[in-house]
Amino acid sequence: MVLMASLLRFGIIGCGEIAAQTCQGISSAPNTAIAMLMDTRPEVLSDLAEFYHVPTTTDVDALLANPEVDAVYIATPHYLHAPLGIKAAEAGKHVLVEKPIATTLADADALIAACEKHNVKLGVAFYAQVDAAMAAARDLVRAGVLGKITFVRLSSLSRKPDTYWHGGYTGRVYTDWRTRKAQAGGGVLIMNVIHDLNTVRWVTGLEVVRVYSEMDTLATPVEVEDTIGVVMRYDNGAIGVVQAGSAMPGGAHQDAPGPRIYGTKGQLILASKPLIYLTEPLEGGVPNTWQELRFSGPIADRQQIVSRFAAAVLEGKEPPVTGYDGRKALEIVLAAYRSGESKQPVDLPLRA
Numbered sequence: 001m002v003l004m005a006s007l008l009r010f011g012i013i014g015c016g017e018i019a020a021q022t023c024q025g026i027s028s029a030p031n032t033a034i035a036m037l038m039d040t041r042p043e044v045l046s047d048l049a050e051f052y053h054v055p056t057t058t059d060v061d062a063l064l065a066n067p068e069v070d071a072v073y074i075a076t077p078h079y080l081h082a083p084l085g086i087k088a089a090e091a092g093k094h095v096l097v098e099k100p101i102a103t104t105l106a107d108a109d110a111l112i113a114a115c116e117k118h119n120v121k122l123g124v125a126f127y128a129q130v131d132a133a134m135a136a137a138r139d140l141v142r143a144g145v146l147g148k149i150t151f152v153r154l155s156s157l158s159r160k161p162d163t164y165w166h167g168g169y170t171g172r173v174y175t176d177w178r179t180r181k182a183q184a185g186g187g188v189l190i191m192n193v194i195h196d197l198n199t200v201r202w203v204t205g206l207e208v209v210r211v212y213s214e215m216d217t218l219a220t221p222v223e224v225e226d227t228i229g230v231v232m233r234y235d236n237g238a239i240g241v242v243q244a245g246s247a248m249p250g251g252a253h254q255d256a257p258g259p260r261i262y263g264t265k266g267q268l269i270l271a272s273k274p275l276i277y278l279t280e281p282l283e284g285g286v287p288n289t290w291q292e293l294r295f296s297g298p299i300a301d302r303q304q305i306v307s308r309f310a311a312a313v314l315e316g317k318e319p320p321v322t323g324y325d326g327r328k329a330l331e332i333v334l335a336a337y338r339s340g341e342s343k344q345p346v347d348l349p350l351r352a
């Protein structure tokens with residue numbers, strides 16, 4: 001379905017912590033608008049409705065029946081992403097879903113299939129694909145400036161406050177879904193590291209072919225992992241590691257944030273301002289020194305996520321982050337969980 005319009009009007013499904021930020025992005029982007037807000041809890045709707053002057057409902061069917069809703073943005077607990085997305089696709093609405101696309105590959109596949117069947121676009125709210133810095137990094141990596149990629153390191157070490165588990169970082173919604181395996185799908189890996197898994201995949205084009213992981217819940221009264229180490233093998237032979245935890249006093253200290261990609265000719269740190277170190281520098285560069293990567297264009301934020309999705313829908317093109325991208329990042333996460341549970345290496349692609 002191609003819309004003959006310059007504005008994509010979103011119905012918001014799930015108006016908790018991140019949706020409040022995404023609403024700011026939707027209202028400030030030139031090509032998006034908020035048409036309706038929906039949440040099963042009426043108490044989280046009133047302040048947003050008052051601020052944005054839009055109708056609200058606690059009934060998802062009412063939102064999906066609203067002809068002024070062109071697309072939905074889904075920001076609910078993880079296990080609801082796929083069923084709600086499928087319902088929206090069946091109602092002819094384009095779907096922008098928060099990460100992770102789903103908690104199982106079967107659900108991810110069903111959502112992708114429903115969007116294809118009903119001819120609506122499906123996007124996932126990752127940042128890398130709408131970030132000019134990551135695009136510049138991607139261009140360099142794909143041009144071979146790092147040489148052969150040999151190693152990848154992903155790190156997410158933080159101490160989430162006790163209040164996070166029942167109210168996120170803002171306390172906007174009191175809930176316990178983040179603590180529940182069946183509702184969240186997992187802990188720090190599916191919640192946080194999944195962004196970096198997507199980033200590395202998009203920047204390098206490498207696919208993970210095997211993982212081995214050790215994981216546990218060592219310091220938090222929750223069902224999901226708070227500590228995990230994953231070793232990965234990529235399809236070009238490179239090795240990767242993930243070190244992640246949500247109960248780490250002192251966090252990562254002075255470690256530069258962002259995934260690191262090591263090649264035979266250099267290293268790239270995929271931070272918001274990426275850093276690059278090259279043994280054979282680009283024009284005018286000094287060998288064997290760290291430099292900030294030059295790039296032009298916007299860095300990713302909530303506005304970029306919604307406006308780039310909207311531009312694709314309005315032009316009848318593929319969204320910058322596709323359902324397939326969402327599925328591939330989820331697949332690595334699920335393989336790591338399967339390995340952690342079975343204490344065996346797990347090969348990818350996974351059988352759903």
Ligand SMILES: NC(=O)c1ccc[n+]([C@@H]2O[C@H](COP(=O)([O-])OP(=O)(O)OC[C@H]3O[C@@H](n4cnc5c(N)ncnc54)[C@H](O)[C@@H]3O)[C@@H](O)[C@H]2O)c1
Nearest residue numbers: 013014015016017018019039040041075076077098099173
């Ligand atoms: N892209 C990012 O950087 C980013 C950051 C934070 C959160 N997220 C993702 O956003 C999603 C939501 O996270 P959050 O932190 O906002 O959680 P939250 O708990 O603050 O909000 C979730 C909301 O969904 C509502 N909800 C529950 N069941 C519903 C249903 N059946 N229909 C409609 N609404 C329903 C809840 O009432 C709540 O208001 C998660 O997928 C999370 O991983 C993404």
